[in-house]
Amino acid sequence: MSPALELDRVSHSFGARTALDQFSITVDSGEVVALIGFNGAGKTTAMRILAGRLRPDRGTPRLFGHGPGRLPGHVARRFGQLVDAPFAHPELTVRENIRAAARLHGLDRTSATRAASTAVGQLALEPWAHTRSRALSQGNRQRLGIACATVHAPEAVVLDEPTSALDPRGVVVVRDLIRECAARGAAILVSSHHLDEVSRVADRIVVVHDGRVVGQLEPGGTDLERRFFEVVHDADTRSAAGPEVAQ
């Protein structure tokens, strides 16, 4: 079976700066894959390409086998993403925003209302359900973005640093949601800077460095941080030794 999400030897530069260099990754249905790497490593660029926000210079992104830039409607409805700014109209309330996201992903009125109520509960947004999104704190706006990305029970989800603004309770809430999505068969690609958190949620941890996939870490264990730095150091050593060794 072909992967739900895939980047196949994708390269992209912004002017002289190479953001992605022959970057390949797959995420299967039911799998949570986490991208970790330093600031500027290329994680967001990879996710923006999968979300159809950016067309790569070279290589092939695939979402259920389709190019993300021109997804047929029935495929787009199976996809959810939180990359760049969260989906949220400032004048709509939390509940209205989530319901609007559900409608945009093809749910009928009744199903959208029901799904919005479920999502409000899942993201622990009840106290703010009737608050306009412009009045939300940063963390609650992030929860709203996650709710909007997942309300329609997507089969593939891309979440760029979904817990960066969350309090410890929010981190647990989002972790549970991600695991629930995967348990019902969704493919999830998530990025984070927190190795401990990633270790608890991911089936695979992919290390991104200088626009390339340089290794994988097994989730669990106590020395994840040390192993991360070893993978990055090895990649730097290979690159300093020259292009042939770096392959």
Ligand SMILES: Nc1ncnc2c1ncn2[C@@H]1O[C@H](COP(=O)(O)OP(=O)(O)OP(=O)(O)O)[C@@H](O)[C@H]1O
């Ligand atoms: N719109 C842009 N214009 C110019 N350069 C960009 C742009 N977007 C990203 N870059 C550059 O591409 C590289 C990869 O950036 P990217 O945002 O993908 O990294 P990241 O791994 O998500 O970093 P962070 O952890 O800080 O979010 C960086 O060198 C960045 O400066």
